Each structure stands twice: as structure tokens, then as C-alpha cells.
Amino acid sequence: VHYHPHTTVTSDLDTTTFQIRYLDKAPAYNLLTELIGNFDGPFGDSPGDGLQPDPDDPPSGPEFLIPAGKSDHTETMQFTLPTTVQGFPLPDLYLYSVASHEHYVGTEQAITVSHTPGFLSATPGAQSDECLLNVPAWNFNWQRFYAYQYDGVIEHLPRLGPGDKLKIKCTYDNTMQNPLLAESLHERQMNAPVDVKLGETTLDEMCLGGFALVYKNP
Numbered sequence: 001v002h003y004h005p006h007t008t009v010t011s012d013l014d015t016t017t018f019q020i021r022y023l024d025k026a027p028a029y030n031l032l033t034e035l036i037g038n039f040d041g042p043f044g045d046s047p048g049d050g051l052q053p054d055p056d057d058p059p060s061g062p063e064f065l066i067p068a069g070k071s072d073h074t075e076t077m078q079f080t081l082p083t084t085v086q087g088f089p090l091p092d093l094y095l096y097s098v099a100s101h102e103h104y105v106g107t108e109q110a111i112t113v114s115h116t117p118g119f120l121s122a123t124p125g126a127q128s129d130e131c132l133l134n135v136p137a138w139n140f141n142w143q144r145f146y147a148y149q150y151d152g153v154i155e156h157l158p159r160l161g162p163g164d165k166l167k168i169k170c171t172y173d174n175t176m177q178n179p180l181l182a183e184s185l186h187e188r189q190m191n192a193p194v195d196v197k198l199g200e201t202t203l204d205e206m207c208l209g210g211f212a213l214v215y216k217n218p
Contacts (some may be wrong), residue, residue: 029154029214031096037077037168037208040064040198049165052076066105066172066196066205073172083162091215094157097132097145099210100168103202104181108171111209116163130158133209137153140180140202145212154214164207170207172196 042062043050051062066073085089100109111133131147136155160166174193176182181193184202196205 004049011172012169026217028217030217032093032213032215034213035101035208036079036166036211037101038198038206039079043161046080049078049080052078064198064205064207066174067092068174068193068195071173071175071177073174075170075172075205076211077168077170077207079166079168081160081162081164081166090162091218093160093213093215094154095132095160095211096154096157096214097212099143099145100133100135100138101143101206101208102138102140102170102172103205103212104140104184105172105178105196105205106138106140106170106196107173107178109138109207109209110124110169112167112169114167116161119142119159119161119164132158145210157214160213166209168207168209172205 004160009160034143039050041051042048051064052075054076054097056065056067056073057063064075066075081093083089098111100111102109110131110204113130113132117128174181174196176185185191185193188203196203198205198207
């Protein structure tokens, strides 16, 4: 469920409910959900990570900006998994499921990982570059997490380790030939696209990957 502040006052009450079930003992594995991406620039403390350069960037450096009238614009995010988290070694992470997220201007998204050589040696059959998710026809109205193996053994799921580099490449069509964008603009009495930046509303854009990860309980 995705909530966002709205300026319109409404009397409709939220009827969302959820249920919590407690276990008698700690589970063998913990579940971790992470959203990675939506970087507005390079990381100063992690060289090479963050927002990557693209052909439409200004001379000043990488900028998340999708020009109006551009039909094949790309933005790419990169994130390197750390060796430690809060002073503890990063545990072996198993990728349970993965999701993509863009808004109305988005048309494609690919999520890949480049494994470190040392980690590869502990993962039989793994490739140095692995595609985790490819969405060739993104549709804002069709959003879900994609499972690698619902019924598979956890140890057979794709693994992520320290130094692995996640790359999220997003493609956008900021023209009236993009039907979802055109419909959204018409709803707002707009007849032409505008430059689009990173933001929360549906006429802003995102380049975001969602990752459900499991790791052994210490």
C-alpha cells in the first residue's frame, strides 16, 4: 500500500487492515525488504555509486532529468553492497524476490548484479554478471514483486554478498506517444509533456528496485 499526501479533503476513511502472528520461537531466517535507487547524484563517500552519467546530462555532471519530447531517455543507478552493517559483517543474502518501480514516463527497467570474484568462488554456477529482473514493457498499473522460486530451497536462491554491485537501468518516454503519460497529462488539462525530475508524485519519476532478501538468524 502506497500512501501519499493529497491536498483534497475527503471524508473517506482508510479501511486497510493487517494481522500480526507471533511465533513461539525465532525463525531460522529473517526477511529484509530494501528499496534501492532513486539517487539524485553520485555518492561522495562511495566512488562510482549513485546516479550514473547519461547522454543527456549537462556538462556539470549527472542529473536526473528526463527532457520533454525525449522518447528513449535512460537513467541508471548503482549501489555496492557494503562489507559491514552497523559494525557487523554483512551476512549471506538470498534474493527471495525482486521488483521494479517507475511512474507514467517509465517504459523499461532492468536490474543486474555484478558479483565480486571472491564471492563467485563460493557460489557454484554463478555468472560474474547476472540479470535479476528485466521488464521490457513497464506499466504503472501492473506492479508486483517477482519471485525467483516460491517453492525452492532458500540455499538455491540467487545470492548477494559484500562488494557486489547492483545496477538499475530505467528507460523513459516523455512524449505524447506514451499512452499512460498522455492520459495522465490530459487529466490535468495539459496537452504537452514537461521536463520530469526525481520526485514522489506520479508526474515526477523514479528509478527504483525493490528487493526481498532472507538471511540466517544469528
